[in-house]
Amino acid sequence: MFKNKFKGKFIAIEGLDGCGATTQTMNIEKYCRKNKKSCWITHEPTNNVIGGIIKGYVDGDLKMTSPSSLQLLFAADRANHLDNGIIPKLKNGVNVISDRYFLSSLAYGSLDISDNKWLYNINDQFLLPDLTILIKVDAKTCAKRIKENRLSVELFENVNKLQKVWQTYELLSKKYPNIAVIDGDKSEEEVFEQIRRKLEKIL
Numbered sequence: 001m002f003k004n005k006f007k008g009k010f011i012a013i014e015g016l017d018g019c020g021a022t023t024q025t026m027n028i029e030k031y032c033r034k035n036k037k038s039c040w041i042t043h044e045p046t047n048n049v050i051g052g053i054i055k056g057y058v059d060g061d062l063k064m065t066s067p068s069s070l071q072l073l074f075a076a077d078r079a080n081h082l083d084n085g086i087i088p089k090l091k092n093g094v095n096v097i098s099d100r101y102f103l104s105s106l107a108y109g110s111l112d113i114s115d116n117k118w119l120y121n122i123n124d125q126f127l128l129p130d131l132t133i134l135i136k137v138d139a140k141t142c143a144k145r146i147k148e149n150r151l152s153v154e155l156f157e158n159v160n161k162l163q164k165v166w167q168t169y170e171l172l173s174k175k176y177p178n179i180a181v182i183d184g185d186k187s188e189e190e191v192f193e194q195i196r197r198k199l200e201k202i203l
Contacts, residue, residue, distance in 0.1 A: 001102075001128040001176075006090035008038070009202050010127060012101035014169070015135035016162050018142030018149075019184050020191065024135065025099040027192045028199065032095060037203055040089045042081070043099035050077040067112035074105045075122045082127055095203060102126055103134070103176070107168040111161060131202050133195055134173055137184035139163040 004010050011028070013021045025041060032039035045051035054073050056062040064070055078101070089096050102123045113119045139162035173179045182194045 001124060001126055003128055004090065004130050006087065007093035008090035009095045009130045010086065010090060011095065011097045011199070011202075012103070012129040012132045013097065013099050013135070014101065014103045014107075014132055015184065016137060016139060016142045016166055016169075018145040018162075019135040019137040020188065021135055022099050023188060024133070024192060024195060025097055027188070028097050028195065031192075031196060031199065032097075032203070035203075038094045040085075040094050040096050041099070042085060042096065044081060044101055044104065045074065045077050046081050046085075048077070048080060050080060067109070068118075071105060071109050071113060071119060071122065074109070078102065078105070078123075078126060086127065098129075101129060101132070103132060103169065103172055103179075106172055107165045110168045111164060128176070128178070130178060131198060132176070132179045133198065134169060134179055134181045135184040135191065136166075136181055139166055141185065 013025050013028070015021050022043075025043075029039055029041050031037075045054040050073055053062065054070065054077060057064055057070055057073075086096050086098070105123055106119060109119050110116060139159050142162055143159045170181075173181055180198045182191060182198075184191050186194075
């Protein structure tokens with residue numbers, strides 16, 4: 001992966017589905033605007049054509065013959081996201097906050113891809129975030145939140161799978177730099193206060 005040498009800072013928010021990543025992404029946006037810091041909020045998978053195919057598969061509307069097909073789509077979506085969204089913003093000095101990025105591909109992809117080296121290799125040419133906020137919430141809590149707040153449960157979302165995904169996230173947090181593990185089993189305000197302290201060091 002290559003380091004960010006652009007004017008803007010790149011921040012990714014990660015964690016299990018149901019951990020509150022989207023909520024905290026919005027809180028970061030509010031923080032940036034309140035403190036007159038430029039920001040652009042985005043997410044993965046994106047809303048473009050490739051991202052739509054991925055969402056259709058995860059929602060169960062589409063079928064794919066192999067797990068590797070899905071991971072290649074994630075990589076293609078990310079490459080397009082970087083070239084046409086993230087990097088141009090960073091070059092212009094805009095801080096980019098992405099709700100999910102490459103760690104999600106590695107953590108969730110590891111459920112079905114036995115060749116971890118292949119999975120890591122197809123994600124190895126991307127931009128490394130200046131800061132990744134990894135929100136730690138118990139898998140049972142995440143599953144409960146998902147069940148309460150969504151009409152349907154997506155493909156990856158059950159307790160056993162979420163526990164395995166978190167184990168991979170923890171391994172990744174030791175493998176890659178600039179990752180801050182945040183205790184997400186607190187109130188929304190307390191979680192953001194932990195995040196704010198990390199943000200102030202780089203923004």
